[in-house]
């Protein structure tokens with residue numbers, strides 16, 4: 001829909017004012033520009049980190065897996081279990097060892113306990129001790145207990161004191177049974193495990209059986225030959241046993257570790273763009289959130305695909321069975337989808353952090369948490385049948401992190417490709433994993449032959465689905481939180497923003513309402529401004545300047561006219577580019593904060609800016625200039641009031657989108673990617689603004705030439721000087737022939753030559769457009785400004801041309817007198833002081849004036865308008881007496897804009913001091929008395945002796961008036977203030 005027609009030249013988008021490109025075209029142009037000119041090029045310029053992320057990290061980790069695999073196999077080969085054993089050795093059962101040989105046992109220790117402690121058992125035990133081959137067991141090393149309970153109680157109360165126990169069951173002298181008891185704890189000595197059976201269980205068993213046999217033989221009058229009682233064990237012969245590869249277990253955690261690098265790069269990339277204001281700058285130029293996120297996502301898709309292919313290739317090069325036996329597609333999709341889910345997870349987390357430096361710490365934290373979780377995952381928790389649903393919340397937590405599926409999937413693939421296993425085919429990605437009862441397994445013999453180990457609840461196919469689900473969920477959450485959490489300017493949307501129809505229609509800023517339109521002379525329509533949200537501030541308490549009041553009246557009349565139901569557009573209306581209707585901005589207003597914590601940065605501004613003019617907004621720090629520009633450019637939503645920019649309301653439905661298409665902005669701080677060149681910036685911003693793609697390059701070249709950056713156009717902006725960066729920012733603002741250009745302190749940091757050059761560019765740019773300029777350079781405002789407004793403390797204090805302001809607020813004329821003899825290298829200080837005193841006495845007598853400033857070279861006087869009439873005669877007298885008084889030069893000028901600025905700033909501070917109850921400052925005199933000086937007062941009287949003191953005030957960084965120095969009226973020596981306010 002075309003809302004308003006204008007006769008001015010059309011912007012380079014080729015569309016009439018107020019027309020925004022259709023979404024698909026706009027999206028595609030922005031998406032391709034952001035992807036190709038920004039994200040890909042930034043990655044190419046950060047070559048090292050991109051190579052590490054893409055190939056080096058996977059290669060290093062795969063290599064580590066290879067090394068670990070080799071080390072484990074080498075250590076396995078030392079064991080006879082893994083060797084070719086044709087005739088196994090016989091291992092005799094050793095005697096009962098001394099408890100001292102078990103390093104885990106505490107002293108004093110026992111070799112064994114026995115129960116019950118009866119004459120029968122004592123006899124058997126005595127024989128065991130005496131006949132232990134090679135070592136008679138001392139009595140103190142064996143202990144008897146009445147029953148098993150007593151023995152257990154002793155062991156529990158004093159653990160690790162004995163290595164075994166024998167519990168006899170004496171039924172008759174020839175019917176004696178026994179139970180052996182040993183420590184079941186796994187014991188590991190010097191890189192080998194203690195074999196529990198061989199160490200104590202079998203020796204004890206052989207000893208008991210030997211002595212029982214001897215006893216039974218004795219009962220029958222026979223004698224057992226002790227040497228006949230020899231027991232030994234021998235293993236079966238076996239071929240070489242190859243172990244299963246550990247790759248399946250370690251590759252998941254290692255790939256997770258490798259991905260953390262990419263994860264940190266994504267978070268710091270997204271957060272960094274927000275932190276540096278690049279995101280806001282792009283939005284101000286009309287960037288759609290959809291194109292921003294899509295370009296990041298598309299880049300991640302490409303990176304994930306390349307990385308996954310490389311991991312597959314490296315795995316195959318290192319000849320891992322997991323890569324060779326399983327279908328490549330299964331591995332590729334597992335790695336690919338895992339990386340996408342991690343990228344979406346990074347987008348999601350990035351919405352909570354505002355500093356890129358935090359991203360590294362966050363990545364480290366996630367890495368630790370993820371690694372710990374993987375230790376559990378490697379044991380099959382929680383995706384094995386026995387654990388599922390064990391603790392539902394734990395299963396949910398594990399289910400919400402992408403690395404769970406990576407580890408589970410790689411474990412399955414590793415097990416399926418272990419020794420003797422055939423691997424998993426793509427077509428079996430669901431079937432291989434079954435959760436069957438043993439009866440069902442018995443009925444399905446194919447399972448027993450192929451995938452019998454896969455009693456599981458989550459197949460690879462399902463893991464893919466869940467990874468895709470996580471990617472979608474985290475991306476949607478990232479988009480939602482990106483809108484509802486406060487952005488870098490503290491702006492956010494309501495949580496239900498996506499339910500509002502106008503969000504989907506305009507994809508513009510929040511809370512827009514459809515406004516009624518008004519017929520214009522050309523038959524087109526313009527939007528009626530809305531003042532519905534305007535709060536009533538106590539403006540009456542502050543005296544308003546006459547010109548500001550007139551401007552307000554004039555703009556209010558325009559508003560009344562626009563608010564009428566119909567009627568031709570007046571000439572005045574047509575001449576205006578911007579009309580600001582009671583614009584207000586309050587910070588710190590939210591449902592949790594009290595009203596007292598609100599800060600009014602703009603307290604209701606009414607003014608209009610004409611076409612073909614430069615409107616200069618001046619004011620001390622914190623006056624509200626940037627906030628005004630931020631409201632007019634859609635960076636901040638106004639808290640009250642409205643503005644029409646070429647007939648489009650800031651807060652109408654989609655109005656800001658239409659305004660953006662005809663607007664150029666040079667923000668206060670250079671918002672540039674250090675890795676990109678000046679030319680690339682022009683291409684990105686040109687496409688974001690929706691310029692005709694055929695024109696972008698040509699126009700970029702023209703503008704770069706204008707700002708004298710043609711030669712430096714291919715240099716990265718990180719190597720630009722401050723002035724070059726500002727010039728590039730000005731060129732970007734002028735891209736697309738915008739109708740309204742906002743320049744926020746465009747010449748800050750420039751040398752005088754560059755500054756004058758930029759002034760020329762701005763002067764040229766006035767034609768056919770309106771320019772709003774903020775600056776701290778009074779000279780700049782004087783040279784460029786057609787109309788100048790000075791703001792202070794959130795209010796417009798004066799408005800008009802430079803001459804008008806000087807006439808109204810300047811103190812009249814400025815006279816500078818020099819008593820420094822010209823051309824003399826040796827200055828006679830005494831003579832100089834005398835001449836200076838003569839000049840000062842002359843001005844005191846003739847005009848009653850004290851110097852406003854005094855340097856070595858000049859004594860300056862501000863001659864107020866009340867004394868203007870006497871000035872010609874005084875100057876004639878001064879000229880006549882010049883020789884006598886030693887005057888070398890006299891200069892006369894109208895007071896400068898700086899003087900006007902200082903006067904206004906001072907007035908604003910006096911009002912603020914009065915409003916805040918800061919009525920007086922106190923000077924502590926050396927004589928112990930105090931001078932109470934009303935804020936801004938230039939003289940004070942001693943409370944006892946009546947001496948008059950002259951006070952010099954200065955404003956600090958926050959604009960507050962502070963006493964700088966004071967001195968007695970007639971004293972020439974000033975005293976540095978030690979005043980306390």
Ligand SMILES: Nc1ncnc2c1ncn2[C@@H]1O[C@H](COP(=O)(O)OP(=O)(O)OP(=O)(O)O)[C@@H](O)[C@H]1O
Nearest residue numbers: 489490587601619620621622623624625626627628
């Ligand atoms: N997002 C914000 N939240 C709270 N206060 C803010 C915010 N932005 C600006 N302000 C306050 O609003 C006031 C006006 O700030 P603004 O940046 O508009 O001043 P300015 O006139 O542009 O000053 P300067 O010349 O230093 O750029 C300041 O007191 C500032 O601290």
